[in-house]
Structures are given as structure tokens and as C-alpha cells.
Amino acid sequence: MFPNKRVQGMVGKRVHVEMKGERNVLEGVLTSVDDYLNLYLSGANEVENGERKRLLGSVVVRGNNVVLINPLKE
Amino acid sequence: MFPNKRVQGMVGKRVHVEMKGERNVLEGVLTSVDDYLNLYLSGANEVENGERKRLLGSVVVRGNNVVLINPLKE
Amino acid sequence: MFPNKRVQGMVGKRVHVEMKGERNVLEGVLTSVDDYLNLYLSGANEVENGERKRLLGSVVVRGNNVVLINPLKE
Amino acid sequence: MFPNKRVQGMVGKRVHVEMKGERNVLEGVLTSVDDYLNLYLSGANEVENGERKRLLGSVVVRGNNVVLINPLKE
Amino acid sequence: MFPNKRVQGMVGKRVHVEMKGERNVLEGVLTSVDDYLNLYLSGANEVENGERKRLLGSVVVRGNNVVLINPLKE
Amino acid sequence: MFPNKRVQGMVGKRVHVEMKGERNVLEGVLTSVDDYLNLYLSGANEVENGERKRLLGSVVVRGNNVVLINPLKE
Numbered sequence: 410m411f412p413n414k415r416v417q418g419m420v421g422k423r424v425h426v427e428m429k430g431e432r433n434v435l436e437g438v439l440t441s442v443d444d445y446l447n448l449y450l451s452g453a454n455e456v457e458n459g460e461r462k463r464l465l466g467s468v469v470v471r472g473n474n475v476v477l478i479n480p481l482k483e
Numbered sequence: 484m485f486p487n488k489r490v491q492g493m494v495g496k497r498v499h500v501e502m503k504g505e506r507n508v509l510e511g512v513l514t515s516v517d518d519y520l521n522l523y524l525s526g527a528n529e530v531e532n533g534e535r536k537r538l539l540g541s542v543v544v545r546g547n548n549v550v551l552i553n554p555l556k557e
Numbered sequence: 558m559f560p561n562k563r564v565q566g567m568v569g570k571r572v573h574v575e576m577k578g579e580r581n582v583l584e585g586v587l588t589s590v591d592d593y594l595n596l597y598l599s600g601a602n603e604v605e606n607g608e609r610k611r612l613l614g615s616v617v618v619r620g621n622n623v624v625l626i627n628p629l630k631e
Numbered sequence: 632m633f634p635n636k637r638v639q640g641m642v643g644k645r646v647h648v649e650m651k652g653e654r655n656v657l658e659g660v661l662t663s664v665d666d667y668l669n670l671y672l673s674g675a676n677e678v679e680n681g682e683r684k685r686l687l688g689s690v691v692v693r694g695n696n697v698v699l700i701n702p703l704k705e
Numbered sequence: 706m707f708p709n710k711r712v713q714g715m716v717g718k719r720v721h722v723e724m725k726g727e728r729n730v731l732e733g734v735l736t737s738v739d740d741y742l743n744l745y746l747s748g749a750n751e752v753e754n755g756e757r758k759r760l761l762g763s764v765v766v767r768g769n770n771v772v773l774i775n776p777l778k779e
Numbered sequence: 780m781f782p783n784k785r786v787q788g789m790v791g792k793r794v795h796v797e798m799k800g801e802r803n804v805l806e807g808v809l810t811s812v813d814d815y816l817n818l819y820l821s822g823a824n825e826v827e828n829g830e831r832k833r834l835l836g837s838v839v840v841r842g843n844n845v846v847l848i849n850p851l852k853e
Contacts, residue, residue, distance in 0.1 A: 412669035412691045428550055429503060429651060429696065446669070446693055447486035447520070468553040469486045471520055471546065472693065474503065476650055479690040502624055503577060509625075521560035521594070542627040543560045545594055545620065548577065576772055577725060595708035595742070616775040617708045619742055619768065622725065634817035634839045651799060651844065668817070668841055694841065698798055699805075701838040724846055725799060731847075743782035743816070764849040765782045767816055767842065770799070
């Protein structure tokens with residue numbers, strides 16, 4: 410199963426996303442994703458050292474700036 | 484609804500945009516957007532620590548350098 | 558009007574361009590632009606803290622390294 | 632044999648992946664890969680100075696942020 | 706004239722190239738260029754503070770990592 | 780001769796590759812290359828200040844993270 414299908418399989422689940430740029434770790438519910446790995450997260454928080462640092466709410470993340478994504482254990 | 488459609492749904496609203504590069508947070512009214520997430524913002528300000536730092540006015544932001552975008556509460 | 562059309566509307570005018578990389582702010586006359594936001598600037602200067610730091614003359618800037626572009630007031 | 636075919640030949644094996652961004656070295660079993668070098672790793676760990684630093688588990692890595700990949704000796 | 710045509714017009718001339726990455730300024734004769742602004746330079750030198758720091762000779766530079774290019778006065 | 784053809788002409792030869800990211804200089808035999816400048820190097824070493832720092836062996840490098848490549852004198 411290709412990597413982008415793996416990400417599609419995470420829709421509806423809470424995910425951990427590491428990105429390029431200053432604010433680099435987000436957690437939230439993956440609500441939609443396209444083939445470029447552009448992500449739409451709801452209930453997203455910025456996370457630092459495993460703690461919630463800032464509530465972002467609904468946010469669109471551009472795929473080319475995503476370094477990695479994995480599902481959060483629930 | 485795909486992530487780029489979510490951004491199109493923000494047209495006409497004030498948005499918060501985090502980018503790569505030295506000046507990394509902008510707020511302004513999203514006036515147009517294309518499929519690459521290139522953005523045209525009007526009344527844009529550079530923001531630092533939640534405060535307006537510099538008035539940019541009308542500005543085009545290149546999509547690949549957008550890390551995330553979300554709507555501002557009004 | 559899409560963001561790239563907005564940039565085309567700046568042709569012939571002085572623009573402010575912020576880029577990724579070490580030397581990150583340029584000002585000059587936008588002489589041409591393509592769909593990738595590759596820019597050709599004439600009479601370009603590198604700018605630091607609002608002051609001209611270095612004359613570059615005619616310069617081609619690659620679009621993917623453009624963070625933002627806006628017209629300069631005249 | 633083209634570079635992407637070389638990576639396909641690593642499927643099922645443990646690989647070492649160096650990426651752009653804050654957390655830059657991963658090791659895990661390469662479970663799938665596509666033509667963009669998007670990777671799906673299982674049993675992945677973040678590695679620092681050759682030691683396991685953090686268990687990530689199953690993770691999707693976006694290809695454009697992969698700097699290099701090589702097979703681990705077993 | 707589009708920006709990439711401007712660069713094609715520099716073939717055979719000495720150019721100044723600023724790039725992303727650790728070693729960020731090169732000067733050399735532009736021998737060929739393609740539509741992605743991949744460059745082939747001959748007699749290239751790495752330059753720091755306007756002085757030649759290291760002879761590279763013939764070098765291929767990948768276009769997406771080119772920030773700007775301009776012709777050197779002769 | 781276009782830049783990517785120049786790189787194809789280096790196949791079978793030892794090359795010097797500078798990349799984005801933490802570990803930024805590699806040397807090895809260029810075994811294959813594609814149109815994106817994805818590289819497959821064999822006998823690759825990470826190099827720092829002109830000295831071999833770490834043996835990588837066979838490694839795939841993603842083209843968009845290659846800053847420059849040139850042949851090593853033999």
C-alpha cells in the first residue's frame with residue numbers, strides 16, 4: 410500500500426505531524442488529505458516537548474512542508 | 484472536502500498564515516488563492532508574538548513557502 | 558483575480574521581494590514574470606532594514622524561493 | 632538501474648533515512664515507497680548520534696524532505 | 706522576455722549565482738541552462754565576501770536551489 | 780549540452796555532491812542518475828573539511844536536495 414494511501418487511512422484519526430519551519434509539531438484530527446499530502450486538520454494544537462502549546466483549531470498544512478506524519482495512539 | 488477547497492472557503496475572510504523564511508507570520512484578508520496555495524492577501528500585516536509588527540498592504544505569497552493557514556476568529 | 562495575475566499586474570512597477578536564503582530582501586522594477594513566479598528585476602538592490610545595501614542590477618529570481626512579493630508605494 | 636528502483640529494492644529491509652527539519656535521522660523497515668520517494672516506514676525510530684532516541688512506530692515521510700536513504704547492514 | 710529566456714541570454718557569459726545551502730555564492734561561465742534553471746557552470750569558483758574562496762571547476766547546480774542569478778560586469 | 784546530460788556523463792566516475800541538510804557533502808561513484816537528479820552513489824563517504832568523516836556505502840540522494848555536483852579529479 411503506497412505511502413499516500415497510508416495517510417488516507419488515517420482520515421478521522423488523531424495524527425502527529427512534523428513540519429519544516431518555526432512551529433514544527435502539530436497534533437489534530439486528520440479531516441482530509443490530497444495526493445500532495447496537503448492536510449486539513451481539525452482541533453489542531455501546536456505541540457512542544459510533548460505538551461500542547463497553542464490551540465490552532467482548523468488548519469490547512471501544505472504537503473511539501475510536511476516532514477513526517479504518524480497516527481497517535483488512542 | 485479537500486484541503487485546497489478548505490482554503491478557497493476562506494476567501495473574503497481574515498486568515499493567519501505561517502511561512503518559511505525570515506518573516507514568518509502574516510495576517511490579512513484572503514482575496515484569492517489558486518491550486519498551488521499561492522495566496523493574495525489584502526490589508527496584510529506581519530505579526531510577531533501576536534502583535535502587528537509591519538504593514539505590508541497587498542501581498543502575494545508563494546504557495547510552496549506556506550507552512551500552514553487557518554481562519555482568524557472574528 | 559488569481560495571485561499570479563496579481564503579480565503580472567505589477568510588471569513595470571517597483572516591487573519588494575522577500576526570498577529564502579542568505580540575502581533575503583530585494584527591491585527593483587519587475588520587468589517580467591512567468592507562471593512559476595520566476596522574476597526578472599531590473600535596477601535591483603539588496604535591502605537590509607529598509608536601506609539599500611548592494612546594487613545587483615538586472616537579476617533573475619527563481620520563483621520557488623520567493624516567499625512574498627508586493628508593490629512599492631511610489 | 633535508476634535511483635528510485637534502487638529504493639524500491641530496499642522494501643522489506645531496514646533503512647537509514649536522513650531528512651530536512653528538526654528531527655533528521657530515522658531508521659525503520661521500509662514498507663512501501665512511491666515514485667516521489669514518499670516512504671512508509673514501520674517500527675521507525677528517531678536516531679541521534681547512532682542511538683535510538685524516540686520510537687515513532689509507523690510513519691509516512693514525504694519524499695521531497697528526504698535528503699538520503701541507504702540500507703542498514705544486518 | 707520571460708525570466709528563463711533572460712537566463713538563456715547569459716549563456717557564454719560570466720554569472721553570479723546565489724544558492725540555498727552552506728556554500729551559497731558561485732561565479733563562473735554559464736555554459737548551459739534548462740527550463741528548470743538547472744545550470745552548468747565552467748571555471749566556477751565559490752565566492753565569499755567578493756573574494757574567490759575555492760575553485761570548483763565544472764559544476765552542475767540544481768535549479769530549485771538557485772535563489773538568484775545575474776550577469777557579471779566584464 | 781543540457782545540465783542533466785552533463786550529470787549523466789559523470790556516471791561511473793567519482794563525484795562530489797553538496798546537499799541541503801545537516802550532513803551536506805558526499806563523495807562517491809555516481810552509479811545512476813535520473814532526470815530529477817536523484818542520484819545513486821556507491822562507495823559513498825560523508826566528507827567534512829575535505830576529510831572522510833563517515834562511510835555511507837550505497838546511498839540514494841533525492842535530487843531536489845542536491846545543491847551542486849561536480850566530478851572529482853582522479
